[in-house]
Amino acid sequence: MYTQSITRAHRTAFVLLIDGSGSMAEAIRFRGRTTTKAEAVATITNDLLFELVERARRDDGVRDYYDIAVLGYSGDDEVRALLPGGRKMMSVAELAACDIPVRTETVEHRMPDGSIALREIPSPGWIEPHAAGSTPMYQAFAEARELTDAWCARLENAASFPPVVFNITDGEATDCDDDDLRAAAERIRAQRTADGHVLLINIHIAADEQNRTIFFPSDSEADYPNRHARLLYDCSSRMPEVFEPMIREAKGPGAMPPFRGMSFNASAAELVAMLNIGSISVKTE
């Protein structure tokens, strides 16, 4: 299970769900700077898309190793496609063929005299920060399930590594209760290919005075002080064994599986590491 190499013959899919609700305008520390959660999430999402595109690039061009969907949820129970042209899902080669919008990222570094200096570097910018309205997470989960259901049903994907759904959010759903959300998550995770069930990874962004972080939590780390995080923990997939060595390496000595596909109170840095690990541990040939 979860051992199928990702190739053009056996593609997979990545679905990114991005919380763009009003609370994402709140401040957060991100890469050493104070910014908004929305800005941090956009940066992280663009980083992941960049990683996916570049991982598929070979000397003969970008190969169609996977399909990608990016859905934003916010406003008046609105779920909308954020990829170029408003498409819900496109292949990585199609995404790479679009002009990459480039924005400027500010990098903070310390000078030899101890002072802080800022430097601007270009970075890809497919996704813009967004913060307005409610948090229709249930609706987003339903859309993700439809996408993964249709994708898994296609004959050519039957033996593929299953789709991976990333949900990046800062809070509770406003369009359902907790049990509804658990059920919606379970329906996503129930989809499968011959290689395994769809993986649902929840990334919870929440400021914390103690700078506490929990990263791919194991059962012994499941005592969360935040009820939204507990809910997201319940919604998250148990990480397959194939990912355990990398997760243990990232968490450090003493980390014991099984792990859940989630981060709690993640600062943006943990969020980057989690997304990348979740997406690149698998083999691409």
Place this chain on the structure above:
Amino acid sequence: MTPTLQLFTRALLTPDLSLRTLAGAQAETAPNGLPQLMRTTRFAEARIRWQGRRWLLSMPLTPSALPAIERTAVAIKRLNAPALTDYRILPGELCWKDHAGIEQHCDLVLQHVPEGKDFDEALLTEDRGLLLQALDTLERELAELGVAHNRLKAENLRWCAGRLVVLRYHDAQIGGDRQADAAAFEALRRRLAATPGPQAANDVTAPYNPIRTLDGHRWTSHLFEGLICVEDETGFGYVDADNRPAIESRYLWADDFHEGRAEVETPTGMGLIDREGNYVIPPEYEIVDYRPAESIVYVRKEGRWALFDYMGRQCTEFGTINECKI
């Protein structure tokens, strides 16, 4: 933890903040300002300029990528052959902070790209007979060296100074199957035969052989700091520009001189010598990796690393590569 491509890209854009040896490097970028990456199964690669020369800088994508090429990198360095270019692992070159704010390091692989033309460009501009001859020569040289490239193709060949040089040794094997590249060479010859010849710019062909010819040696390098590394029946040594012995040929292997120092290997291990052949670092270590640009030497003993200075003085205790800081 293996770094991400995004992290590699940021490092290429901020080399002074993220790279140790290559702090002054400049990445080749697309018009949008982003470095252009290329990847193989196990490495991502970018083109950079550093110290006035062009290089390929590769980052491992999996934890197993670097161990697989360590022996190749050391062996290539010892071969010191004109068909091959400088190919080395830079220990702990990429620096970043992980999710917990802990500083992390990752080795990178650096390969020199000699001035010249890509093979495809050479097909359009160079005499077909010369290219065919160069392919024959390259195949013979690789066989003599015992190098199986295993990924020989046009993209990994470079035409420079009248000969072909191979790039990207990530899949190479030293002492492996000598016929491993035979099919690739045949494919290149077929491609050469199917390509129209270049338009004649003039009617004078002047092949240029940059290799200095010195009689009486099995192999010779180039002139560095007044000395030429040579291989004789008794081993590697050095002669001056007039082919007079300067340092006796007694080493299992020797490198060219840089800033008055050269790495050598003896039956007891690797060491570092000065221009008189005196040991600055005695030949008792597994690896002696001299960095002339920094005047420091990375030394490995029983799998652990320490830094030595130009005078051969040990500066750090033996430990992990990440602990090698002055």
